[in-house]
Amino acid sequence: MPLLILIALFAIADFAVLFTLGAKIGLLASLLWIVASGALGIHLIRRESLLTIQRARARMAAGEIPSDEILAGASFVLAGILLIAPGFLSDIVGLICLIPGSGQLMRRWSTRGGRGAGPKGTEIPGDWNVHRRDSESSASDGQAGDDADPIEGEYLGKER
Template identity: 50%
Template structure:
């Protein structure tokens, strides 16, 4: 419920600022500014998205979990959605999500709240090389070698094992 209240208040404030600025600088200038911020945002999404994807692929090929690249991708999507919404507050927040230095500040804030650690620990459960405490990751085990699991195979057709 608090998130819906925040979204409602943010949207209302965004429209109030948009109409206030529009009444001072004119309708055409306001529309041009909103369109310009949208195009700038699309350009930044394309440029930053391609570089984030390249970094994520490099980390995956190195056997690492690309957690910061996943956060970057989420911030780009969120920022792009905000830039498509008409309004100056949403444009400002959207551009902040697209700028690398602002994303680092946002990531630092999330880390301070403990959210990054939670996400990283949940994601590492699906990536065996990112958790050294896993039993298959011993000191003598080389990360480049496949893990051998010993076991016993019992065929259903074996008459000794029929019920």
């Protein structure tokens, strides 16, 4: 709910700035800016979504998780959506998303909410980073960690 309120306030501020600056620079210049930024946003979304899918497929073919590519692609798609929206504030935020390294900033921000590596209670079940970290620690010393539970079961041998 607070996110919805924040988005609504951002939209109201964006339109207020659009009308204020539009009155100062003129209707034609404002319309040209909106059309040009919208065209750039559409171009970004089309190009980056295809490139992100190609890079993600290449990483998955190599047996890796394409999280970095997906977050970088999401940053470009967010920039495209913000550039399509009519307004000067949304265009400024969209252009900030285009700055190199903004995808890494988005990754840091998205992992703060209890995701990723942290105390055992805040990890997401099935998180690949946790699995990889646990398997690397068990592979490094040849044994499972001290807190690993033994696997119980019965052994059924094959009859020949």
